[in-house]
Amino acid sequence: MVSDAPSPLLQLAYRPDLHVLVGRWGYQPQPHELPGVYQQVQEMAVAHGCRFWLQDIRRRTLNDPDTTRWLLQNFFPNMAQRLGGRLYVAYLVGPTLHEAILSQPGYVSAEYYDGQPFAVSFFGDEGSAMQWLHAHPADAPVV
Numbered sequence: 001m002v003s004d005a006p007s008p009l010l011q012l013a014y015r016p017d018l019h020v021l022v023g024r025w026g027y028q029p030q031p032h033e034l035p036g037v038y039q040q041v042q043e044m045a046v047a048h049g050c051r052f053w054l055q056d057i058r059r060r061t062l063n064d065p066d067t068t069r070w071l072l073q074n075f076f077p078n079m080a081q082r083l084g085g086r087l088y089v090a091y092l093v094g095p096t097l098h099e100a101i102l103s104q105p106g107y108v109s110a111e112y113y114d115g116q117p118f119a120v121s122f123f124g125d126e127g128s129a130m131q132w133l134h135a136h137p138a139d140a141p142v143v
Contacts, residue, residue: 010037014048020133021045024056031064038075042082051083052133054126058094063101072120080117087118088136090129098124 011024021044029037045053080087093101101107101122110121110132119136123129
């Protein structure tokens with residue numbers, strides 16, 4: 001039997017074996033849905049002291065510019081401070097969204113975040129995303 005219930009916006013799980021917080025987004029959210037969801041991310045990250053995040057946004061089709069600005073200017077720097085070290089966020093994206101992100105006028109590569117309290121990068125496959133997350137030291141301080 002197939003359920004007509006919508007998939008949850010975010011399935012969030014802490015993987016203690018990998019020390020990674022995994023968020024799998026179920027659909028393209030409306031901007032008003034995001035504050036509550038990011039509150040859940042914050043609570044789980046703080047509860048586990050986890051600064052390594054894999055965000056699977058392959059079911060999303062676009063990034064809201066206001067939300068992106070808020071994440072980069074407020075949420076990620078504040079989370080790094082709260083977690084006591086540099087925050088690493090690997091986004092797993094589908095090809096269409098990946099191309100849209102890369103072609104945005106304000107897009108910056110992962111190297112841009114050198115010297116920042118957080119780093120963000122985008123990946124087309126989960127293995128590469130996990131390799132990137134695990135390439136960073138667990139004790140990296142907030143810059």
